[in-house]
Amino acid sequence: MNVLKQAVDKISIRCSEKPQVLFILGSGLGFIADEFEEKIEIEYSQIPGFARSTVQGHKGKLVVGKYCGKYVAAMQGRFHYYEGWSLRHVVFPVEVFRQLGTGYLLITNSAGGINRKFNPGDIVMISDVINMTLLKPEISCKGISHAGKVPVDKEWTEKTLAAAKKMSIELKTGVYIGVQGPSYETPAEIKAFQKLGADMVGMSTVHEMFTARSVGFRVLGISCITNMAAGILAKRLEHSEVMRVASRAKDKFGKVVRIATEVLT
Template identity: 45%
Template sequence: MENMLEKIKQSAAFLEGKLSNRPSIGLILGSGLGELADEIEEAVKIPYGEIPHFPVSTVEGHAGQLVVGRLHGKTVVAMQGRFHYYEGYSMQEVTFPVRVMKQLGVELIVVTNACGGMNKSFEPGDLMIITDHLNMTGDNPLIGPNVEELGPRFPDMSSAYTPELVEFVEATANRLDIKVQKGVYAGITGPTYMTGAELIMLRKLGGDVIGMSTVPEVIVARHANMKVIGISCITDMAIGEEIEGITHEQVVEVANRTKPKFIKLVKEIVSTVEL
Protein backbone atom coordinates (compact mmCIF):
# COMPACT_ATOMS: atom_id res chain seq x y z
CA MET A 1 0.00 0.00 0.00
CA GLU A 2 2.92 2.36 0.61
CA ASN A 3 3.88 1.78 -3.01
CA MET A 4 0.27 2.53 -4.03
CA LEU A 5 0.39 5.83 -2.14
CA GLU A 6 3.45 6.85 -4.12
CA LYS A 7 1.74 5.88 -7.39
CA ILE A 8 -1.36 7.90 -6.43
CA LYS A 9 0.78 10.96 -5.79
CA GLN A 10 2.66 10.52 -9.08
CA SER A 11 -0.58 10.22 -11.07
CA ALA A 12 -2.08 13.27 -9.34
CA ALA A 13 1.08 15.32 -9.91
CA PHE A 14 0.97 14.45 -13.64
CA LEU A 15 -2.66 15.56 -13.87
CA GLU A 16 -2.11 18.72 -11.83
CA GLY A 17 0.48 19.75 -14.39
CA LYS A 18 -2.25 19.77 -17.04
CA LEU A 19 -5.02 21.45 -15.03
CA SER A 20 -5.66 25.09 -14.16
CA ASN A 21 -8.26 24.35 -11.44
CA ARG A 22 -8.64 21.58 -8.87
CA PRO A 23 -11.86 19.57 -9.32
CA SER A 24 -14.31 19.26 -6.43
CA ILE A 25 -16.69 16.72 -8.00
CA GLY A 26 -15.80 13.39 -9.59
CA LEU A 27 -18.08 11.66 -12.11
CA ILE A 28 -17.74 7.96 -12.93
CA LEU A 29 -19.71 7.33 -16.12
CA GLY A 30 -20.87 3.78 -16.87
CA SER A 31 -21.80 1.83 -20.02
CA GLY A 32 -23.43 4.03 -22.66
CA LEU A 33 -23.47 7.02 -20.29
CA GLY A 34 -20.14 8.64 -21.15
CA GLU A 35 -21.72 11.30 -23.38
CA LEU A 36 -22.20 13.53 -20.33
CA ALA A 37 -18.46 14.21 -20.45
CA ASP A 38 -19.00 15.86 -23.84
CA GLU A 39 -21.03 18.55 -22.03
CA ILE A 40 -18.02 19.63 -19.98
CA GLU A 41 -16.71 23.08 -20.99
CA GLU A 42 -13.06 24.15 -21.20
CA ALA A 43 -12.38 20.42 -21.21
CA VAL A 44 -8.95 18.88 -20.85
CA LYS A 45 -9.11 15.28 -22.13
CA ILE A 46 -6.42 12.87 -21.02
CA PRO A 47 -6.42 9.24 -22.27
CA TYR A 48 -5.93 6.73 -19.47
CA GLY A 49 -2.90 5.33 -21.26
CA GLU A 50 -1.05 8.62 -20.80
CA ILE A 51 -1.60 8.83 -17.03
CA PRO A 52 1.11 7.16 -14.93
CA HIS A 53 -0.07 3.90 -13.31
CA PHE A 54 -3.63 4.10 -14.72
CA PRO A 55 -5.20 0.91 -16.09
CA VAL A 56 -6.81 1.03 -19.56
CA SER A 57 -10.54 0.37 -20.10
CA THR A 58 -11.22 -2.57 -22.43
CA VAL A 59 -15.05 -2.51 -22.51
CA GLU A 60 -17.12 -1.50 -25.52
CA GLY A 61 -18.99 1.75 -24.82
CA HIS A 62 -16.23 3.09 -22.55
CA ALA A 63 -14.14 5.87 -24.15
CA GLY A 64 -11.21 5.44 -21.76
CA GLN A 65 -10.21 8.98 -20.80
CA LEU A 66 -10.37 11.52 -18.01
CA VAL A 67 -12.19 14.75 -18.86
CA VAL A 68 -11.59 17.74 -16.57
CA GLY A 69 -13.35 21.09 -16.91
CA ARG A 70 -16.37 23.17 -15.96
CA LEU A 71 -19.91 21.83 -15.71
CA HIS A 72 -22.59 24.29 -14.56
CA GLY A 73 -20.04 26.41 -12.77
CA LYS A 74 -18.27 23.59 -10.94
CA THR A 75 -14.88 22.09 -11.77
CA VAL A 76 -15.38 18.37 -12.34
CA VAL A 77 -13.29 15.38 -13.33
CA ALA A 78 -15.15 12.72 -15.27
CA MET A 79 -14.10 9.15 -15.94
CA GLN A 80 -15.38 8.51 -19.45
CA GLY A 81 -15.25 4.76 -18.99
CA ARG A 82 -14.33 2.80 -15.86
CA PHE A 83 -12.40 -0.33 -14.96
CA HIS A 84 -13.93 -3.63 -13.88
CA TYR A 85 -12.74 -6.56 -11.80
CA TYR A 86 -13.79 -8.96 -14.59
CA GLU A 87 -11.25 -7.36 -16.95
CA GLY A 88 -8.56 -9.00 -14.85
CA TYR A 89 -7.60 -5.97 -12.80
CA SER A 90 -7.21 -6.22 -9.05
CA MET A 91 -9.67 -4.40 -6.81
CA GLN A 92 -6.89 -1.93 -6.01
CA GLU A 93 -6.39 -1.20 -9.73
CA VAL A 94 -10.15 -0.88 -10.35
CA THR A 95 -10.41 1.77 -7.64
CA PHE A 96 -7.10 3.54 -8.29
CA PRO A 97 -8.73 6.49 -10.13
CA VAL A 98 -10.93 7.20 -7.09
CA ARG A 99 -7.78 7.52 -4.98
CA VAL A 100 -6.30 9.91 -7.53
CA MET A 101 -9.49 12.00 -7.56
CA LYS A 102 -9.24 12.36 -3.79
CA GLN A 103 -5.61 13.45 -4.13
CA LEU A 104 -6.71 16.09 -6.66
CA GLY A 105 -9.19 17.55 -4.18
CA VAL A 106 -12.48 15.84 -5.08
CA GLU A 107 -14.99 15.91 -2.21
CA LEU A 108 -18.00 14.27 -3.90
CA ILE A 109 -18.15 11.25 -6.20
CA VAL A 110 -21.18 10.70 -8.46
CA VAL A 111 -21.07 7.04 -9.49
CA THR A 112 -23.27 5.85 -12.35
CA ASN A 113 -23.84 2.46 -13.92
CA ALA A 114 -26.00 0.39 -16.22
CA CYS A 115 -27.65 -2.50 -14.38
CA GLY A 116 -30.35 -5.16 -14.41
CA GLY A 117 -33.56 -4.63 -12.47
CA MET A 118 -34.50 -7.39 -10.01
CA ASN A 119 -37.32 -5.45 -8.35
CA LYS A 120 -40.52 -6.37 -10.20
CA SER A 121 -41.87 -2.83 -9.87
CA PHE A 122 -38.98 -1.40 -11.92
CA GLU A 123 -38.88 -1.00 -15.71
CA PRO A 124 -36.07 -0.76 -18.30
CA GLY A 125 -35.14 2.88 -18.71
CA ASP A 126 -35.80 3.74 -15.05
CA LEU A 127 -33.18 5.61 -13.06
CA MET A 128 -32.57 4.39 -9.51
CA ILE A 129 -30.92 6.31 -6.69
CA ILE A 130 -28.71 3.84 -4.83
CA THR A 131 -29.45 3.85 -1.11
CA ASP A 132 -27.17 0.93 -0.16
CA HIS A 133 -25.34 -2.01 -1.70
CA LEU A 134 -24.59 -5.70 -1.32
CA ASN A 135 -20.95 -6.58 -1.96
CA MET A 136 -21.31 -10.01 -3.58
CA THR A 137 -17.92 -9.95 -5.30
CA GLY A 138 -16.12 -12.00 -2.67
CA ASP A 139 -13.39 -9.37 -2.55
CA ASN A 140 -12.73 -5.93 -1.11
CA PRO A 141 -10.33 -3.22 -2.35
CA LEU A 142 -9.20 -2.50 1.22
CA ILE A 143 -7.76 -5.97 1.84
CA GLY A 144 -4.06 -5.71 2.66
CA PRO A 145 -1.99 -3.30 4.76
CA ASN A 146 -3.75 -0.01 5.53
CA VAL A 147 -2.15 3.40 5.04
CA GLU A 148 -3.65 5.91 7.46
CA GLU A 149 -3.04 8.74 4.99
CA LEU A 150 -5.60 7.08 2.69
CA GLY A 151 -8.18 6.25 5.36
CA PRO A 152 -8.90 4.26 8.54
CA ARG A 153 -8.25 0.53 8.94
CA PHE A 154 -11.94 -0.21 9.60
CA PRO A 155 -14.10 2.32 7.73
CA ASP A 156 -17.81 2.51 8.51
CA MET A 157 -20.10 1.56 5.58
CA SER A 158 -23.43 2.01 7.40
CA SER A 159 -24.17 5.08 5.28
CA ALA A 160 -22.01 4.43 2.23
CA TYR A 161 -24.33 6.49 0.02
CA THR A 162 -24.56 9.86 1.77
CA PRO A 163 -28.15 9.89 3.17
CA GLU A 164 -28.77 13.62 2.84
CA LEU A 165 -27.59 13.45 -0.78
CA VAL A 166 -30.01 10.58 -1.50
CA GLU A 167 -32.79 12.92 -0.38
CA PHE A 168 -31.27 15.78 -2.38
CA VAL A 169 -31.13 13.72 -5.60
CA GLU A 170 -34.71 12.55 -5.14
CA ALA A 171 -35.91 16.12 -4.62
CA THR A 172 -33.90 17.27 -7.65
CA ALA A 173 -35.44 14.56 -9.84
CA ASN A 174 -38.94 15.43 -8.65
CA ARG A 175 -38.32 19.10 -9.45
CA LEU A 176 -37.27 18.12 -12.98
CA ASP A 177 -40.25 15.75 -13.32
CA ILE A 178 -37.91 12.79 -13.80
CA LYS A 179 -39.22 9.51 -12.42
CA VAL A 180 -36.70 7.84 -10.12
CA GLN A 181 -36.65 4.67 -8.07
CA LYS A 182 -34.63 4.09 -4.91
CA GLY A 183 -33.04 0.84 -3.88
CA VAL A 184 -30.15 -1.49 -3.16
CA TYR A 185 -27.44 -2.30 -5.73
CA ALA A 186 -26.09 -5.86 -5.67
CA GLY A 187 -22.52 -5.84 -6.97
CA ILE A 188 -21.13 -9.00 -8.60
CA THR A 189 -17.87 -9.70 -10.41
CA GLY A 190 -19.24 -10.70 -13.85
CA PRO A 191 -18.49 -11.10 -16.66
CA THR A 192 -21.33 -13.62 -16.88
CA TYR A 193 -24.91 -12.50 -16.46
CA MET A 194 -26.61 -14.33 -13.60
CA THR A 195 -28.63 -17.52 -13.61
CA GLY A 196 -32.29 -17.45 -12.65
CA ALA A 197 -31.57 -19.07 -9.28
CA GLU A 198 -28.83 -16.55 -8.51
CA LEU A 199 -31.13 -13.64 -9.33
CA ILE A 200 -33.88 -15.00 -7.08
CA MET A 201 -31.33 -15.43 -4.28
CA LEU A 202 -30.03 -11.88 -4.62
CA ARG A 203 -33.53 -10.42 -4.69
CA LYS A 204 -34.41 -12.34 -1.52
CA LEU A 205 -31.24 -10.97 0.09
CA GLY A 206 -32.53 -7.44 -0.53
CA GLY A 207 -31.10 -6.45 -3.92
CA ASP A 208 -33.22 -4.29 -6.21
CA VAL A 209 -30.76 -4.12 -9.10
CA ILE A 210 -27.63 -6.03 -10.11
CA GLY A 211 -24.44 -4.93 -11.79
CA MET A 212 -20.71 -5.51 -12.21
CA SER A 213 -19.23 -2.25 -10.94
CA THR A 214 -19.76 0.60 -8.45
CA VAL A 215 -19.35 -1.28 -5.14
CA PRO A 216 -15.50 -1.27 -5.09
CA GLU A 217 -15.39 2.41 -6.07
CA VAL A 218 -17.86 3.38 -3.36
CA ILE A 219 -15.96 1.42 -0.69
CA VAL A 220 -12.76 3.30 -1.55
CA ALA A 221 -14.55 6.66 -1.76
CA ARG A 222 -15.94 6.19 1.73
CA HIS A 223 -12.57 4.96 3.00
CA ALA A 224 -11.22 8.30 1.77
CA ASN A 225 -14.10 10.18 3.47
CA MET A 226 -15.65 11.36 0.21
CA LYS A 227 -19.36 11.96 -0.16
CA VAL A 228 -21.12 9.56 -2.54
CA ILE A 229 -24.11 9.74 -4.89
CA GLY A 230 -24.98 6.57 -6.81
CA ILE A 231 -27.37 6.47 -9.77
CA SER A 232 -28.22 3.33 -11.76
CA CYS A 233 -29.73 3.18 -15.22
CA ILE A 234 -31.88 0.03 -15.40
CA THR A 235 -31.29 -1.36 -18.88
CA ASP A 236 -33.03 -4.72 -18.59
CA MET A 237 -35.14 -6.76 -16.22
CA ALA A 238 -33.38 -9.55 -14.33
CA ILE A 239 -36.32 -11.38 -12.78
CA GLY A 240 -35.13 -14.89 -11.96
CA GLU A 241 -38.49 -16.56 -12.64
CA GLU A 242 -38.82 -14.82 -16.02
CA ILE A 243 -35.21 -14.62 -17.14
CA GLU A 244 -34.50 -13.92 -20.81
CA GLY A 245 -31.18 -13.70 -22.63
CA ILE A 246 -29.43 -10.31 -22.59
CA THR A 247 -26.40 -8.97 -24.48
CA HIS A 248 -24.05 -6.08 -23.74
CA GLU A 249 -25.27 -4.42 -26.95
CA GLN A 250 -28.83 -4.39 -25.59
CA VAL A 251 -27.59 -2.88 -22.34
CA VAL A 252 -25.82 -0.05 -24.19
CA GLU A 253 -28.85 0.53 -26.45
CA VAL A 254 -31.23 1.10 -23.51
CA ALA A 255 -28.61 3.22 -21.74
CA ASN A 256 -28.37 5.36 -24.87
CA ARG A 257 -32.15 5.85 -24.93
CA THR A 258 -32.11 6.90 -21.29
CA LYS A 259 -29.24 9.36 -21.74
CA PRO A 260 -31.22 12.61 -22.10
CA LYS A 261 -32.94 12.41 -18.71
CA PHE A 262 -29.84 10.96 -17.07
CA ILE A 263 -27.68 13.83 -18.34
CA LYS A 264 -30.32 16.38 -17.34
CA LEU A 265 -30.45 14.98 -13.81
CA VAL A 266 -26.69 14.80 -13.26
CA LYS A 267 -26.14 18.30 -14.64
CA GLU A 268 -28.73 19.67 -12.23
CA ILE A 269 -27.15 17.76 -9.35
CA VAL A 270 -23.73 19.24 -10.15
CA SER A 271 -25.25 22.71 -10.53
CA THR A 272 -27.14 22.78 -7.23
CA VAL A 273 -25.32 20.44 -4.83
CA GLU A 274 -23.63 22.05 -1.83
CA LEU A 275 -20.24 20.64 -0.89
Protein backbone atom coordinates in the same frame (compact mmCIF):
# COMPACT_ATOMS: atom_id res chain seq x y z
CA MET B 1 8.34 8.80 -6.50
CA ASN B 2 5.42 6.38 -6.01
CA VAL B 3 2.77 5.76 -8.65
CA LEU B 4 0.02 7.55 -6.70
CA LYS B 5 2.04 10.78 -6.59
CA GLN B 6 3.01 10.41 -10.25
CA ALA B 7 -0.67 10.15 -11.22
CA VAL B 8 -1.62 13.12 -9.03
CA ASP B 9 1.14 15.24 -10.57
CA LYS B 10 0.22 14.21 -14.14
CA ILE B 11 -3.41 15.26 -13.68
CA SER B 12 -2.87 18.37 -11.54
CA ILE B 13 -0.50 19.94 -14.06
CA ARG B 14 -3.32 19.81 -16.66
CA CYS B 15 -6.01 21.21 -14.34
CA SER B 16 -6.65 24.93 -13.99
CA GLU B 17 -8.12 24.37 -10.52
CA LYS B 18 -9.06 21.60 -8.09
CA PRO B 19 -11.87 19.36 -9.40
CA GLN B 20 -14.80 19.54 -6.99
CA VAL B 21 -16.55 16.40 -8.26
CA LEU B 22 -15.34 13.16 -9.84
CA PHE B 23 -17.80 11.36 -12.12
CA ILE B 24 -17.27 7.68 -12.88
CA LEU B 25 -19.39 7.02 -15.96
CA GLY B 26 -20.64 3.52 -16.74
CA SER B 27 -21.49 1.65 -19.95
CA GLY B 28 -22.98 3.97 -22.56
CA LEU B 29 -23.04 6.91 -20.11
CA GLY B 30 -19.81 8.67 -21.09
CA PHE B 31 -21.78 11.29 -23.05
CA ILE B 32 -22.08 13.35 -19.85
CA ALA B 33 -18.46 14.47 -20.24
CA ASP B 34 -19.16 15.63 -23.80
CA GLU B 35 -21.16 18.50 -22.26
CA PHE B 36 -18.19 19.90 -20.31
CA GLU B 37 -16.94 23.38 -21.19
CA GLU B 38 -13.28 24.45 -21.35
CA LYS B 39 -12.44 20.77 -21.24
CA ILE B 40 -9.20 18.91 -21.56
CA GLU B 41 -8.89 15.17 -22.23
CA ILE B 42 -6.21 12.79 -21.00
CA GLU B 43 -5.95 9.23 -22.28
CA TYR B 44 -5.72 6.68 -19.47
CA SER B 45 -2.53 5.40 -21.09
CA GLN B 46 -0.89 8.73 -20.23
CA ILE B 47 -1.68 8.54 -16.50
CA PRO B 48 0.69 6.46 -14.32
CA GLY B 49 -1.12 3.62 -12.55
CA PHE B 50 -4.32 3.88 -14.58
CA ALA B 51 -5.54 0.66 -16.18
CA ARG B 52 -7.25 0.44 -19.59
CA SER B 53 -10.96 0.18 -20.35
CA THR B 54 -11.67 -2.78 -22.63
CA VAL B 55 -15.48 -2.94 -22.46
CA GLN B 56 -17.73 -1.58 -25.24
CA GLY B 57 -19.10 1.84 -24.27
CA HIS B 58 -16.04 2.84 -22.22
CA LYS B 59 -13.82 5.35 -24.08
CA GLY B 60 -10.85 5.19 -21.72
CA LYS B 61 -10.40 8.93 -21.22
CA LEU B 62 -10.28 11.32 -18.29
CA VAL B 63 -12.12 14.56 -19.09
CA VAL B 64 -11.76 17.68 -16.94
CA GLY B 65 -13.74 20.90 -17.36
CA LYS B 66 -16.64 23.11 -16.30
CA TYR B 67 -20.08 21.59 -15.74
CA CYS B 68 -23.03 23.31 -14.07
CA GLY B 69 -20.69 26.08 -12.96
CA LYS B 70 -18.34 23.68 -11.19
CA TYR B 71 -14.89 22.41 -12.10
CA VAL B 72 -15.23 18.64 -12.40
CA ALA B 73 -13.53 15.53 -13.73
CA ALA B 74 -15.08 12.51 -15.42
CA MET B 75 -13.86 9.03 -16.19
CA GLN B 76 -15.27 7.99 -19.55
CA GLY B 77 -14.98 4.33 -18.70
CA ARG B 78 -14.14 2.48 -15.53
CA PHE B 79 -11.96 -0.49 -14.70
CA HIS B 80 -13.65 -3.81 -13.91
CA TYR B 81 -12.23 -6.62 -11.82
CA TYR B 82 -13.45 -9.11 -14.44
CA GLU B 83 -11.20 -7.49 -17.06
CA GLY B 84 -8.25 -8.94 -15.18
CA TRP B 85 -7.33 -5.83 -13.20
CA SER B 86 -6.60 -6.02 -9.50
CA LEU B 87 -8.88 -4.24 -7.04
CA ARG B 88 -6.01 -1.82 -6.55
CA HIS B 89 -6.40 -0.81 -10.21
CA VAL B 90 -10.19 -0.60 -9.90
CA VAL B 91 -10.14 1.88 -7.01
CA PHE B 92 -6.91 3.71 -7.88
CA PRO B 93 -8.60 6.73 -9.57
CA VAL B 94 -10.65 7.34 -6.42
CA GLU B 95 -7.50 7.52 -4.33
CA VAL B 96 -5.82 9.79 -6.89
CA PHE B 97 -8.65 12.32 -6.86
CA ARG B 98 -8.86 12.35 -3.08
CA GLN B 99 -5.19 13.33 -3.09
CA LEU B 100 -6.08 16.08 -5.57
CA GLY B 101 -8.56 17.45 -3.03
CA THR B 102 -11.79 16.34 -4.71
CA GLY B 103 -14.59 15.89 -2.17
CA TYR B 104 -17.52 14.43 -4.13
CA LEU B 105 -17.86 11.21 -6.11
CA LEU B 106 -20.83 10.74 -8.44
CA ILE B 107 -20.75 7.17 -9.66
CA THR B 108 -22.99 5.78 -12.39
CA ASN B 109 -23.64 2.37 -13.86
CA SER B 110 -25.88 0.32 -16.07
CA ALA B 111 -27.71 -2.30 -14.03
CA GLY B 112 -30.07 -5.23 -14.40
CA GLY B 113 -33.46 -4.81 -12.76
CA ILE B 114 -34.35 -7.32 -10.05
CA ASN B 115 -37.25 -5.39 -8.57
CA ARG B 116 -40.29 -6.20 -10.73
CA LYS B 117 -41.51 -2.61 -10.34
CA PHE B 118 -38.50 -1.46 -12.35
CA ASN B 119 -38.44 -1.21 -16.14
CA PRO B 120 -35.62 -0.79 -18.66
CA GLY B 121 -34.88 2.92 -18.96
CA ASP B 122 -35.65 3.69 -15.30
CA ILE B 123 -33.16 5.85 -13.40
CA VAL B 124 -32.57 4.61 -9.86
CA MET B 125 -30.80 6.37 -7.01
CA ILE B 126 -28.70 3.88 -5.04
CA SER B 127 -29.79 3.80 -1.39
CA ASP B 128 -27.34 1.10 -0.25
CA VAL B 129 -25.18 -1.66 -1.68
CA ILE B 130 -24.49 -5.36 -1.18
CA ASN B 131 -20.96 -6.51 -2.00
CA MET B 132 -21.49 -9.97 -3.48
CA THR B 133 -18.05 -9.96 -5.10
CA LEU B 134 -16.79 -11.16 -1.69
CA LEU B 135 -13.70 -9.00 -2.27
CA LYS B 136 -12.60 -5.94 -0.31
CA PRO B 137 -10.03 -3.49 -1.69
CA GLU B 138 -7.02 -2.54 0.39
CA ILE B 139 -7.06 1.20 1.02
CA SER B 140 -3.61 2.65 0.51
CA CYS B 141 -4.58 6.09 1.77
CA LYS B 142 -4.89 6.66 5.49
CA GLY B 143 -8.61 7.16 5.55
CA ILE B 144 -11.48 7.58 7.94
CA SER B 145 -13.02 4.37 9.26
CA HIS B 146 -16.59 3.99 8.04
CA ALA B 147 -16.86 0.22 8.42
CA GLY B 148 -20.45 -0.97 8.44
CA LYS B 149 -21.91 2.35 7.29
CA VAL B 150 -23.94 3.01 4.15
CA PRO B 151 -21.44 4.30 1.55
CA VAL B 152 -24.00 6.59 -0.08
CA ASP B 153 -24.45 10.18 1.14
CA LYS B 154 -28.06 10.43 2.32
CA GLU B 155 -28.31 14.23 2.21
CA TRP B 156 -26.98 14.50 -1.35
CA THR B 157 -29.33 11.72 -2.48
CA GLU B 158 -32.37 13.33 -0.87
CA LYS B 159 -31.57 16.75 -2.36
CA THR B 160 -31.30 15.19 -5.81
CA LEU B 161 -34.58 13.31 -5.43
CA ALA B 162 -36.38 16.46 -4.23
CA ALA B 163 -35.01 18.63 -7.05
CA ALA B 164 -35.93 16.01 -9.66
CA LYS B 165 -39.46 15.77 -8.27
CA LYS B 166 -39.90 19.53 -8.63
CA MET B 167 -38.99 19.13 -12.29
CA SER B 168 -41.46 16.22 -12.68
CA ILE B 169 -38.63 13.75 -13.32
CA GLU B 170 -39.51 10.33 -11.94
CA LEU B 171 -36.69 8.62 -10.07
CA LYS B 172 -36.70 5.40 -8.12
CA THR B 173 -34.50 4.25 -5.25
CA GLY B 174 -33.05 0.82 -4.61
CA VAL B 175 -30.31 -1.41 -3.27
CA TYR B 176 -27.53 -2.27 -5.73
CA ILE B 177 -25.84 -5.66 -5.49
CA GLY B 178 -22.38 -5.91 -7.02
CA VAL B 179 -21.07 -9.17 -8.50
CA GLN B 180 -17.74 -10.08 -10.11
CA GLY B 181 -18.94 -10.79 -13.67
CA PRO B 182 -18.31 -10.96 -16.55
CA SER B 183 -21.10 -13.48 -17.18
CA TYR B 184 -24.68 -12.56 -16.42
CA GLU B 185 -26.28 -14.13 -13.37
CA THR B 186 -28.41 -17.28 -13.41
CA PRO B 187 -32.14 -17.10 -12.61
CA ALA B 188 -31.42 -18.97 -9.37
CA GLU B 189 -28.83 -16.37 -8.35
CA ILE B 190 -31.30 -13.58 -9.06
CA LYS B 191 -33.90 -15.27 -6.84
CA ALA B 192 -31.30 -15.44 -4.07
CA PHE B 193 -30.44 -11.76 -4.55
CA GLN B 194 -34.13 -10.87 -4.28
CA LYS B 195 -34.25 -12.57 -0.89
CA LEU B 196 -31.20 -10.57 0.19
CA GLY B 197 -33.08 -7.35 -0.58
CA ALA B 198 -31.40 -6.34 -3.84
CA ASP B 199 -33.33 -4.27 -6.37
CA MET B 200 -30.71 -4.23 -9.14
CA VAL B 201 -27.47 -5.96 -10.04
CA GLY B 202 -24.24 -4.97 -11.76
CA MET B 203 -20.54 -5.75 -12.10
CA SER B 204 -19.01 -2.55 -10.75
CA THR B 205 -19.50 0.35 -8.31
CA VAL B 206 -19.25 -1.31 -4.88
CA HIS B 207 -15.47 -1.21 -4.56
CA GLU B 208 -15.19 2.40 -5.73
CA MET B 209 -17.96 3.40 -3.32
CA PHE B 210 -16.44 1.73 -0.27
CA THR B 211 -13.01 3.13 -1.07
CA ALA B 212 -14.38 6.64 -1.60
CA ARG B 213 -16.29 6.54 1.65
CA SER B 214 -13.24 5.30 3.56
CA VAL B 215 -11.06 8.20 2.38
CA GLY B 216 -13.65 10.89 3.06
CA PHE B 217 -15.64 11.41 -0.14
CA ARG B 218 -19.33 12.19 -0.15
CA VAL B 219 -20.78 9.62 -2.55
CA LEU B 220 -23.84 9.52 -4.80
CA GLY B 221 -24.80 6.51 -6.92
CA ILE B 222 -27.10 6.48 -9.95
CA SER B 223 -28.08 3.37 -11.92
CA CYS B 224 -29.70 3.17 -15.34
CA ILE B 225 -31.81 0.02 -15.58
CA THR B 226 -30.84 -1.28 -19.01
CA ASN B 227 -32.34 -4.77 -18.82
CA MET B 228 -34.27 -7.00 -16.47
CA ALA B 229 -32.13 -9.57 -14.71
CA ALA B 230 -32.11 -13.26 -15.65
CA GLY B 231 -35.38 -15.02 -14.93
CA ILE B 232 -37.39 -11.82 -14.44
CA LEU B 233 -38.38 -11.84 -18.12
CA ALA B 234 -38.15 -14.70 -20.61
CA LYS B 235 -35.52 -12.90 -22.67
CA ARG B 236 -31.86 -13.48 -23.51
CA LEU B 237 -29.45 -10.95 -21.95
CA GLU B 238 -26.91 -9.27 -24.24
CA HIS B 239 -24.52 -6.33 -23.77
CA SER B 240 -25.76 -4.79 -27.04
CA GLU B 241 -29.20 -4.39 -25.43
CA VAL B 242 -27.58 -2.66 -22.45
CA MET B 243 -26.02 -0.14 -24.83
CA ARG B 244 -29.28 0.44 -26.74
CA VAL B 245 -31.32 1.14 -23.60
CA ALA B 246 -28.60 3.37 -22.15
CA SER B 247 -28.70 5.38 -25.38
CA ARG B 248 -32.49 5.75 -25.22
CA ALA B 249 -32.34 6.88 -21.59
CA LYS B 250 -29.49 9.37 -22.10
CA ASP B 251 -31.62 12.54 -22.07
CA LYS B 252 -33.27 11.71 -18.76
CA PHE B 253 -30.04 10.40 -17.29
CA GLY B 254 -28.21 13.56 -18.31
CA LYS B 255 -30.84 15.71 -16.60
CA VAL B 256 -30.48 13.73 -13.37
CA VAL B 257 -26.69 14.01 -13.34
CA ARG B 258 -27.02 17.75 -13.96
CA ILE B 259 -29.49 18.08 -11.08
CA ALA B 260 -27.21 16.09 -8.76
CA THR B 261 -24.34 18.44 -9.61
CA GLU B 262 -26.39 21.62 -9.27
CA VAL B 263 -27.63 20.78 -5.74
CA LEU B 264 -24.06 20.79 -4.44
CA THR B 265 -23.08 24.01 -2.70
